[in-house]
Amino acid sequence: MGGIIPISLHSLTTLLSFFFLFLTSFPAKSSSADTINSSESLTTGQTLVSSNDVFQLGFFTLDNSNWFLGIWYKNIPDKTYVWVANRERPLKNSSSGVLRIGVGGNLVIQEDGEGSTSAGSLLWSTNRTAAANPINPVAKLLNSGNLVVREASDEQNFLWQSFDFPTDTLLPDMKLGWDLNSGLNRYITSWKSKTDPSTGGYSFKLNFHGFPEVFLENGQHMRIYRSGPWNGLRFSGVPEMKSTADMNFTFIFDQNEVYYSYHVSDSSLISRLTVNSTGSLQRMTWIEDSKSWSLFWYAPKDQCDDYRECGPYGICDTNASPVCNCTWGFKPKNQQAWNLRDGSDGCVRQTSLDCSTDGFLPLKGMKLPDSTNAYVDKTMNLKECQQACAKNCSCTAFSSANISDRGTGCVMWTDELLDMRHYVEGGQDMYVRLAASDIAAYGGIASLNDSKKSPAPALVAGVSVASGVLLLGLTACLIWKRKRLQSMLGGKTQQRGIQERSQDLLMNEAVITSKREYSGETNPDELDLPLFDFNTVAQATNNFSEKNKLGQGGFGCVYKGMLDEGLAIAVKRLSKNSGQGIEEFKNEVRLIARLQHINLVRLLGCCIEMDEKMLVYEFMEHKSLDSVLFDKSKSSILNWPRRFNIICGIARGLLYLHQDSRFRIIHRDLKASNILLDGELNPKISDFGMARIFGRDQVDANTRRVVGTYGYMAPEYAMDGLFSVKSDVFSFGVLVLEIVSGKKNRGFYYANNELNLLGHAWKLWKERKAMEVLDPSVGVSYSSQEVLRCIQVGLLCVQEHAEDRPIMSNVVLMLGSETATMPQPKNPGFCLGRNVDTSSSSSKQDESFTVNHVTVTMLRGR
Template sequence: MKRIYYHTTTIIVFILSIFFPCLTLATDTITSTQPLTINQTLVSTGEVFELGFFDPGNNNLYLGIWYKKIKQRTYVWVANRDTPVTSPSAELKLTIGDNGNGNIIVLNQDETAVWSSNQSVSTANTVAQLLDSGNFVLRMDNDEDPENYIWQSFENPTNTLLPGMKLGWDRKTGVNRFLRSWKSDTDPKVGDYSFKMNIHGFPEIFISKETDVRTLYRSGPWNGRRFSGVPEMKSVSLIEFEFKNNSDEVLYWFKMLNGSYYSRLVMSSSGSLERFTWVESSHAWSEYWSAPRDQCDAYKKCGPFGVCDANASPVCKCMTGFRPKNQQAWDLRDGSDGCVWSSELECGSDGFLPLKNMKLPESSKAFVDQSMNLSQCAEICKSNCSCTAYANMDITGVGSGCVIWAVDLLDMRQYADSEGGQDLYVRVAASDLDQSPTIGASENGSSNNVAKTVGITVGISAVIIILLLLFYLRRKKMQRLKNSSINRKGPHERSQDFLMSEGIIVQSKKDYSGETTTDDLELPLFDFTTLTIATENFSDENKLGQGGFGCVYKGILVEGEIIAVKRLSRTSGQGVEELKNEVRLIAKLQHRNLVRLLGCCIEVEEKLLVYEYMENKSLNTFLFDKEKSARLNWQKRFDIISGIARGLLYLHQDSRLRIIHRDLKASNVLLDKEMNPKISDFGMARIFGGDQTEAETKKVVGTYGYMSPEYAMDGLFSIKSDVFSFGVLVLEIVSGKKNRGFYYSSNQLNLLGHTWNLWTQGKALELLDESIRAEFSKDEVLRCIQIGLLCVQEHAEDRPNMSKVVLLLSSDVLNLPQPKYPGFSLGKRHSEIESLSKHDESLTINGVTVTVLDGR
């Protein structure tokens, strides 16, 4: 009788499905008498999540959960990911057996079970309910207490971690909850990558490639505030992160402080962990954070005792008291062999090198004691000859707990500021420690206290002497300017006021040989006379280049230092505001791949900027010259691409300011004597707030061929605008050809369109510059072309951010997504821009203004 009733119900549902293709049940619950068919869905009470059958695009059916109100279908859980329904119909129901089992099962068309909740508790009167949290639970009909759930999807995660879903180990049951990627974007099958907690030693989370048992990334251990290798966790205002480590469980989870916002953590099929937040204004998921995000996130990038610094070049370095284990490989920028102690250790007299802002070493074999303080930790480590390092377990408050490593220190990384990492103390020979005046020894012992006292006294004395000297030099300078017939007091004072108003400290003289620190914003003020003499009265023989702003000259100061002087012409389109912008920005930026501003001169009607001298001028002088381009072999081109990417990443993410350059092009990339690239010309750059992602302008500035579609057409700029310019630059570096602008020229596609055609035809290697005759890596060239095409995709949301670009450039393991068609080369925009084809490619486009800027 039950059989007849079941078939009758199925027939009725089938007939209804013909007229109503998808029905939403007026409930969030299924019972033993009310199953869920292929054309029905459950919706949580608050209409946050929806559950039902879906086809991701591989002609199979899966039971899954997705967001109800988000039109862009986003799946957060899949039941039968490895056992899809291959028949045209399926059903979700609760079992009704003689033993009152009450499992949730998925049946295919012939009523064979393809998936089950598989719980062993024998119970009757069960219901399955979809909650607003996204949790699908099996419970007793009259019991809604979460502690009594019989089964729940939150304890069986797939590739997504939702708020309230816990990741980690239950020590009592031995159950480990972790994320496992989809096989591909259209196949929910268990994929190659996992995000899993390691509970041994000092617990932390790893990304691994399960197919070849290889670790790709680790989060660093939880230090009371965040995972030590995830500095971004500190700046999230709407999310609260939780971590629990006791005798019963080791768990990590997060919760939203405002229920109206959505956030999810996804283990992607390409091997990266990505946090997305829903931006209602743009109706799109925004990638807030991802890992691995740069080459220093690659596991054991710099080997044992090596430290990775993404702001350095090369990124691997050895600490004080250490040297490269394999010097030859180290010189070739392969740091995988790591470092070794420079001097032999003597257990009783060794000291400890304090390192700031460190991602703690790999900690699965670390010793942890919650009851010790840091001083006790130092004593134990010093007395144990096997101890290589120690640190606080918890950095909240004054710090507490002790972590000790008695093994090689692996996968260390140093961050630029206190936002990331924590203090780490590494064992070194006392003789090596004494050679470094900036690094102290262990905190214990009277000798250390004496050394600290002496150091502080010397430091204070040095600061007083320097201040007195600067005061004397400034007074002498002002007196000389007062008596000068060329430089009058008024203009000079105005130039100082101009700089002081921008927060730049000016001084008359500075030792230019050393790099300034991040907090040192002093900017020397040059005499116009000094620069006139240095450039031999701005002679044509010393002219390095000329553009719309004016000319750049080579100069030699009295001290013998070679400089580059940018002299703005009186008719320059780059006026006081642009000069002010450049001074303000570049004086505060310090990175190997950004050109260094040495000073400026603003006197009478003269406006000049003084830069470090770049022996090989700009990239375009080599790239687009048939004779000189041969000097750029593939390795140099790849290094230039990587260097530009690191510089741009620093501007977008790692500097104290978020900078959008807005005019990245080959002529604004300078090359030093080793052909290392440095981004220059920040006159058009814009500062973004920490949480700002996009802005709009009525005055579009830039150069044809490098501007993104949304910026050129609508005045919208963001970090993705710079990414587009970078993509164009990558394709130009690979090909040695200049992108001729966003239009057809002589019935030929521009460089972007030409590259796209070669890519879709499988002939991408034909893009490579003919002057590259030496050996090169085909995979590396193809990877760069694919990255270039990903960066120039028409829609900004499709383009990767620079952290992802740097990661993709540095890794040959991660799978690259397939690019979509590039902006301004294919599609509907052709008709919109065809009328511009008669104009010079250097023109700036704008519905309001048109400005000639290519000469910059």
């Protein structure tokens, strides 16, 4: 039986002293410290925490095999890293890494955690090369997230700081740019992937040459996006950039340094700017209520953000169609490529310059051109800038350097103007050099003080006469063209008919908002689309050979073609003998020429010549969805990920039509044959012949002429002619169920009263057997949750009452979120009807009907 062993007070004191010395002999840091000195170190499992409890530094791993030293937000559940030290040389053993202060006050990461400061393999070092060694160096994690090395007694001056060597993240008060005295360049570079923080393929760097601006570059140092130069308020290419009480922006440009930074005055606001592994710049803000990061701003975000999208002297505008325009006095350099909406070759002058008589054309709301080689003088005012540019025969344009105080400073360009863009809101004024005759033809120079440059009297008289003759000729030409086109489209003068403009006017009108609406849509029915001549289209289609025919319908035929430069096209040729289709042809030109979305088919141009009416589209390698989905020999290529991608793509395209496009558009004939598939089986909505434009406040409309396809038409539309966005939602729901099941929805009951696809899916849903709807050809690799989510979304979209159906923004949310709450569907709408041709059930052609005035369109997928 055990007992208690007595111990003396002296022995107890000795024992406690021993344990105290034992514990203090290890240089480990607790997780609450923010500093280590030269006698301490940091190993795996130990961290430094900033005194405000926001940032944490330590070793981390994303794949359990490679370990890095980094800094992250301490209290954000979704661990977000803002800096990585040894991104190129990770630790391979979690227990072997150590961070310490080494020789010369350098922070080092070594492979082992024991021994002297010189022991172990060196993986990373601050590599400070100053001659003088610090006496008592310490490393501290500041409240800003900056890891610094300094003398223990000097809190102001840093021997080294992580803010000078950022990785993929720019934090508040970090500098993005150059220290011109030391040659230090601070820039951010993406991770290689989400799980690999080593140096990736994208960098965001400030170029201090000329008029400084920041460029996003890929791994080959090719520029893919630029911010535009700083104009005193913001970067000229970021019109949404505005300082607020919580956040303000700074740009310093002097002989010592050039940099951009931002400051957050509200300590509760967590914001960061990153470049991710896919090449996207993102400003993220933490939302505490939802415990998630919110995307506040990103770039590139549209076609006009792509560097040099419209080439030299081209101006890009996402509100125009096409997006590239030549300014007044210029024409496309490569007309054929321009007709195909490839503006990368840019524009060239129509009239040679004469230095002594040239003028300047004002452009409003502009992102200034690439300013790498621009000349900047901060002392000039804008009038002096104009005079200096006029005297310099090499000067191509000028602008204010600073617009924050009524315009100060001068920027002049002496080479080609690259990467210009127009904004409806934002941007700034710039002035482009033009020949005197082009200025006169435009309507005269709009000078800085409403006073015009005074050329010689003889020149004024000559230019006036020439411009008058030119304008008279253009007017006569335009009238003749319009009458000719109206005759070709039916012989009736229509107030809202499609109007052809001469190609020169189409491509070379000045893109100035004061002259016309910049989008080119002063007349909403105006044809703003490249025109192909008949011979080009005939040659491309091998003279409309039967071998090139892709399909045939009531409108005519669709042919595959190949242009000389190797671009595959699909040509929709309106039949000369068809009494139907002219209105649909005009409608499609009016609508789709102005719509641009990755999930809408791209209209390249049209041909209206020799009594021909043709539409030229991009060619879709896999033709229409129905030609693959309902063909058992092909449907197996549509595995579940591809089907789900097609469903989501159609949803995004329809959301664009209903909500995000410049018009609210109801398609009215959404069906499998009108969904085209490209080479990667991405979906594109096509055939806008029956579409209708809605006003932004318009809810629904009624028509006497119901057009569409049985099986896809909503009940209220088929029976009463009432259509709205909810009509398209119904059609989308049918499409979803067809894509999931691989079966057609007939839109009516068979003679033996079998249910159609909607009824069949509804019956299985109520019986909790919904997975039986899934097409067996999908195979065994699929997500049951995704399948069930799609079936439920499909049933919600085909509910009988329009008010019960979701709008497309909610549909996209439900499809994209595994946690979105979805209501239970109600009875689907069953549209009854009889098939006028019982043999057509086996036909590969769709059945499109006009219900009230019975006309039939037999349309095969293109």
